[in-house]
Amino acid sequence: MYKYDAIDQQIVNERVKQYRDQTRRYLAGELSDEEFRPLRLQNGLYIQRHAPMLRIAVPYGMLSSKQLRKLGDIAKRYDRGYGHFSTRQNLQLNWPKLEDVPEILAELATVQMHAIQTSGNCIRNITTDQFASIAPDEVIDPRAMAEVMRQWSTFHPEFALLPRKFKIAVSGTKEDRAIVQAHDIGLEFYKDSNNQVAIKVWVGGGLGRTPILGTVIREHLEWQHALTYCEAIIRVYNMHGRRDNAYKARIKILVKALGIDEFGRQVEEEWAHIKDGPNTITEAELHRVAQHFEPMPYESLPAHDAGFDTALASNPAFAAWVKRCTHPHKQAGYRAVTLSLKPHGKAPGDITSEQMHLVADLADTYSFGELRASHEQNLILADVKLSDLFALWEKARAAGLATPNIGLLTDIICCPGGDFCSLANAKSIPIAEAIQMQFDNLDYLHEIGDIELNISGCMNACGHHHVGHIGILGVDKDGSEWYQVTIGGKQGNDASIGTVIGRAFSAEEMPGVVQRLIEVYLKERTDEERFIDTARRLGIAPFKAHVYAEKEAV
Amino acid sequence: MSNLIKDNAIVVDEWTRVTPPVLGEEVVKKQAGKVVLFKLTGEPTYSQEQIAATQIPATGKILLPLSVWQANVERLAGRMAAGEVGILIATHEPLEMLAATFADINELPLIAVFVERFPDGRIFTIGNLLRTRYGFKNELRAVGDVLRDQLFFLKRSGFNSYLIRADRSAEDALASLQDFTQPYQGAVDDKLPVWRRLNRSHA
């Protein structure tokens, strides 16, 4: 993974110094709340229900074991001994003290980490596929470009105070796993007909209050122009985005209002002036960065391992885990492993300091000392030998990190919701926990198969409920907490936004509602169908009928 | 003490800013119960009545809103020729209008950009475009809600003078111009991104 040189290190060190002084001035009353707000936000610090919340950047989800150990230590020392992986591949601490944040940043800087631009109205952490570089369907490893873009976007002077936050995702696979269509800018890398690396550029996607999938603004962009083209897009947005109304300030609203043709025309006009300028990426720079992402020193192994095959045949629990939590790898004899942060009955994405240390050890022992965070809020060991899987599983299981539910109903994406977030209409974590307990039967979960259930505590959609096969949204009705249910949402190349099935439910009703949706699916599905396929084929009618009919009858 | 920083030093402000008077009640614009804090790019700033009622000092260097200048071109031509007129635009005013008003934008010794609220980042794009697109070479000043924590970005966006908000110390603010030694990306002050500026390959 990318290692800082003296220049990178100096920037994070100078940042710590700058932020330390900003905090000092705030505490001394020299900065008003209003003035400090964008400063702390650009450093990932929210003021939340119980305490500040600090969001630490994990650029495109890559972590070293050393960094994870440091995060574990920080969570122990400055927080309550746990952290929370978010849907944007970052780590959040829910209880740090505002006065401690400069110290936390100083500690992070010692392991080449920071919290720069993890919130606020600026370019946020750039996200990508958690299986970058190892996925068999990968065309281009997007991480070097993601790092080039991370550096370019860090303290970009022109885009320091945009109308609203700005999220960029990159992907280099046939099967999109980075939800590029749900980002302000999505860059999809591919090889063009001349076998050159090119980019398909999506713009104007985003969830939140007004969920909109992105539109292609350019089918073919040479990679050298990624930065200048993004500058042109963001410049048009910076000048014309709706600053008058925070709910209409995202780029998606501007793109919709102008239409993609007019927006595209303005971008091209802007770009004509800066194309080929100094921010054009050179071969040499891409190469310098790409050296950090060379393939791991893999052993040449056969595609099968006898010990692994035996364990698989004789141990059903291990086999279930292998089925759900390991993933194909480009390199023969290797698998990628997902460590589930979704044990039943615990807040999705939470991880304790002890678990962080253990995962760091596992990464050192089995996966070249590196790991990744996924937007599904799990951790990935990307390069594990088949012959190590059984030993890894036993250790992960003992630490509660091997629930074989990846991609199943209980692998829920969930925002912090009303337990932590001051914007929430309703709690979300207890709903996730209740659903996990309702379906705490692995055989049944495997029977239901692939399904994604996403929960957000309000329409800001941090839990991506719109693109969940089943989406649950917390709503406020006369001051009490209710939940609206959608079905038919999906991420990926054929992304779609879910449809509301009808009136909202109370918290107690929710596990039963999910149960009934599943019943309809199990009854109606054809052999090949996943939940989403059945939902798309039939529409909401039969689901709605079953969920509400039974309710009325009770 | 002056609150003007120019080219890394605190200097005396020679310019008098001319502001059209408020006529009648000031209207507070609201949307869904919330006060609207930012004008959209292209919204008008002053009414014809306000512009007509504007008092312009008879002598000295004056900083005029573009619309006030446009209404007084003939009367002030001599002072313009003498280098006594600077133009002020607000962050929501289109730059095309400014460019269309002057055959050579470098006739102006000073362009000031007024930012009513510091989170309005249009000021950065405006600075950038004035320098890179319109070729403005003279003093480019940020006025209004100008605070030290934005100075570094303003500098990188082409500004070279900053009138710090009256209740803050310009002395303190000076330090912020040096916040980062080697920024990553190319911008107005240093056009080269760090990888073209320095040799990073030996790392």
Ligand code: HEM
């Ligand atoms: C607890 C403190 C949090 C607050 C106050 C908060 C606030 C917000 C707000 C206001 C938005 C909507 C912005 C907009 O649409 O313009 C948003 C979006 C988002 N948040 Fe959070 N959030 C919090 C925690 C989280 C966490 C823990 C995650 C990850 C699990 C997360 C992930 C996201 C994502 C992915 C979006 C983007 C949805 C989109 O594309 O519009 N947030 N957040």
Ligand code: SF4
């Ligand atoms: S979706 Fe709403 S409740 Fe959940 S974290 Fe985001 S802002 Fe808070």
